[in-house]
Amino acid sequence: MTGKGGNGMDVDGIPPAVLCEELRYRFGEHRAVDGVSLRVVPGEIFGLLGPNGAGKTTTIRVLTTLLPLQEGRAAVFGVDVARRRMEVRRLMGYVPQQLSANGALTGRENVSLFARLFDVPRRERRDRVAESLEVMGLTGDADRVAATYSGGMVRRLELAQALVNHPRLLILDEPTIGLDPLARSGVWERLNELRATTGMTVLVTTHSMDEADTMCDRVALMHLGRLRAIGTPAELKSALGEDATLEDVFRHHAGDALNDDRLPQGGFSEVRTTRRTAGRLG
Amino acid sequence: MKYAPPAAPRGASAEAGTVLVPYPPFWRQYPSRVGALCLVELQKMRRDRTELVTRAIQPALWLIIFGETFSRIRAIPTGSVPYLDFLAPGILAQSALFIAIFYGIQIIWERDAGVLTKLLVTPTPRSALVTGKAFAAGVRALTQAVVVLVLAAVLGVALTGNPLKLAGVAVVLLLSAAFFSCLSMTIAGLVLTRDRLMGIGQAITMPLFFGSNALYPVALMPAWLQVISHANPLSYEVDALRGLLIGTPAHLALDFAVLVVAVVLGVASASALLGRLAR
Numbered sequence: 001m002t003g004k005g006g007n008g009m010d011v012d013g014i015p016p017a018v019l020c021e022e023l024r025y026r027f028g029e030h031r032a033v034d035g036v037s038l039r040v041v042p043g044e045i046f047g048l049l050g051p052n053g054a055g056k057t058t059t060i061r062v063l064t065t066l067l068p069l070q071e072g073r074a075a076v077f078g079v080d081v082a083r084r085r086m087e088v089r090r091l092m093g094y095v096p097q098q099l100s101a102n103g104a105l106t107g108r109e110n111v112s113l114f115a116r117l118f119d120v121p122r123r124e125r126r127d128r129v130a131e132s133l134e135v136m137g138l139t140g141d142a143d144r145v146a147a148t149y150s151g152g153m154v155r156r157l158e159l160a161q162a163l164v165n166h167p168r169l170l171i172l173d174e175p176t177i178g179l180d181p182l183a184r185s186g187v188w189e190r191l192n193e194l195r196a197t198t199g200m201t202v203l204v205t206t207h208s209m210d211e212a213d214t215m216c217d218r219v220a221l222m223h224l225g226r227l228r229a230i231g232t233p234a235e236l237k238s239a240l241g242e243d244a245t246l247e248d249v250f251r252h253h254a255g256d257a258l259n260d261d262r263l264p265q266g267g268f269s270e271v272r273t274t275r276r277t278a279g280r281l282g
Numbered sequence: 283m284k285y286a287p288p289a290a291p292r293g294a295s296a297e298a299g300t301v302l303v304p305y306p307p308f309w310r311q312y313p314s315r316v317g318a319l320c321l322v323e324l325q326k327m328r329r330d331r332t333e334l335v336t337r338a339i340q341p342a343l344w345l346i347i348f349g350e351t352f353s354r355i356r357a358i359p360t361g362s363v364p365y366l367d368f369l370a371p372g373i374l375a376q377s378a379l380f381i382a383i384f385y386g387i388q389i390i391w392e393r394d395a396g397v398l399t400k401l402l403v404t405p406t407p408r409s410a411l412v413t414g415k416a417f418a419a420g421v422r423a424l425t426q427a428v429v430v431l432v433l434a435a436v437l438g439v440a441l442t443g444n445p446l447k448l449a450g451v452a453v454v455l456l457l458s459a460a461f462f463s464c465l466s467m468t469i470a471g472l473v474l475t476r477d478r479l480m481g482i483g484q485a486i487t488m489p490l491f492f493g494s495n496a497l498y499p500v501a502l503m504p505a506w507l508q509v510i511s512h513a514n515p516l517s518y519e520v521d522a523l524r525g526l527l528i529g530t531p532a533h534l535a536l537d538f539a540v541l542v543v544a545v546v547l548g549v550a551s552a553s554a555l556l557g558r559l560a561r
């Protein structure tokens with residue numbers, strides 16, 4: 001895969017899968033994203049890491065056209081996010097942080113809705129829906145109502161929804177938050193298979209340094225709205241010393257924010273909110 | 283695994299720099315979005331048949347208790363038309379109104395559950411999303427209407443059997459439910475929370491209902507109420523339903539025109555406010 005290169009420059013004149021230049025976003029006076037510049041190379045799994053409140057979700061909401069672009073520039077495969085919203089949306093599959101499948105519908109109906117909303121041609125629709133469900137290992141449960149799914153299954157269903165339009169860029173916001181370890185590895189396994197077979201570009205946010213270390217080709221460390229470091233996990237770790245972990249790297253660049261923020265702020269309650277949503281799915 | 287590689291989407295040119303995925307023209311996307319959202323409503327309803335029954339209780343009580351009593355005491359002069367026949371279209375409109383006016387709650391629920399977020403990142407214009415939701419409310423109201431109509435027929439109301447007129451009834455109900463659900467979604471976009479929307483919904487349904495010709499002829503009303511009734515889309519809905527179902531004189535062209543304009547304005551205001559729910 002060409003995308004494994006370290007520096008994030010264009011490969012063969014192909015525009016980057018994601019380009020952010022001096023991206024800023026404020027909620028009132030509060031600067032949630034404060035001058036983020038990055039390039040995601042087509043074909044790589046790019047991790048945006050940081051503690052809760054770092055500005056990861058806000059960055060992604062700008063990229064997905066959910067929030068207006070306030071300052072800076074953002075493009076997906078060369079398509080400007082502010083000016084060509086509909087085209088940008090057609091290029092992406094998006095799984096938000098919150099569990100978001102519709103619990104009143106079956107897995108198949110959930111995916112089928114998105115096939116229609118993305119204009120998958122009628123004669124391909126049935127196959128494409130079945131294919132997405134199969135890739136996520138949900139064929140056997142496809143005709144059960146999603147309210148009866150476990151958290152991990154709901155996540156995989158959401159991935160199936162996001163894949164049905166064959167996106168070139170998959171954007172996942174905390175895909176494993178609130179899941180038990182088994183479900184977590186299930187989600188990553190599916191993502192890995194998918195990447196191996198399709199070479200799809202993945203932009204993923206997480207506050208789990210372990211997961212990022214093993215799964216991502218490159219990572220950017222984000223703290224208080226800014227990027228503190230960017231590179232392959234190996235590069236970042238070796239710059240710090242022999243046995244350094246990604247967590248050490250983060251501590252080095254952002255102080256102790258990782259541990260400070262994890263439980264007292266957002267962390268725990270965020271997981272609870274996610275769980276509550278899962279419970280409310282019916 | 284047979285998952286097709288997404289790197290070269292349909293119609294993308296060889297130099298992957300230009301991204302050109304062909305998709306249907308705008309005029310074909312719009313009905314397909316509306317259809318997709320109506321289908322979802324049908325799928326949900328199929329699994330919740332009890333709601334169909336519980337929602338039939340109130341109109342049944344109105345027809346049986348209010349209708350039968352007032353027929354007997356002849357308090358409301360409706361000319362040659364029996365009072366129960368006069369009342370049935372009004373109750374039909376009422377049951378559609380109750381479904382539509384609280385439909386915004388579903389939008390707020392979908393916002394809270396993250397479903398709305400995902401709908402908003404599909405290539406669907408906001409007005410198409412709102413129109414789809416509005417007609418989904420219409421589909422729900424129509425199913426309910428069938429129950430109320432069967433009930434009315436059982437109680438001996440002389441309903442039309444003309445399929446063309448019945449189709450007209452369906453269109454009137456669809457448009458009215460679409461309008462009132464847009465009103466509800468507009469309020470949802472303004473107040474943003476479920477509780478406040480419930481409160482406002484409850485506060486306006488009864489004035490809308492009593493300030494219309496649903497229960498009594500406009501001519502019986504005091505002058506000030508007549509003015510309100512003429513500004514109330516529900517009156518035009520009931521006028522059309524009454525004309526089509528039991529053959530009273532009606533201003534069908536005006537009724538349809540008012541309802542269509544109301545839907546257009548409703549879609550416009552609800553789509554303008556939808557973004558507030560997404561922030």
Ligand SMILES: Nc1ncnc2c1ncn2[C@@H]1O[C@H](COP(=O)(O)OP(=O)(O)O)[C@@H](O)[C@H]1O
Nearest residue numbers: 027032050051052053054055056057058059561
């Ligand atoms: N809708 C909002 N209104 C006001 N402030 C917000 C809103 N969403 C996020 N923020 C603030 O912006 C900052 C970044 O949040 P977010 O992007 O969700 O971080 P992360 O996803 O990295 O946890 C936080 O301080 C958060 O409190």
Ligand SMILES: [Mg+2]
Nearest residue numbers: 056057097174
């Ligand atoms: Mg977040």
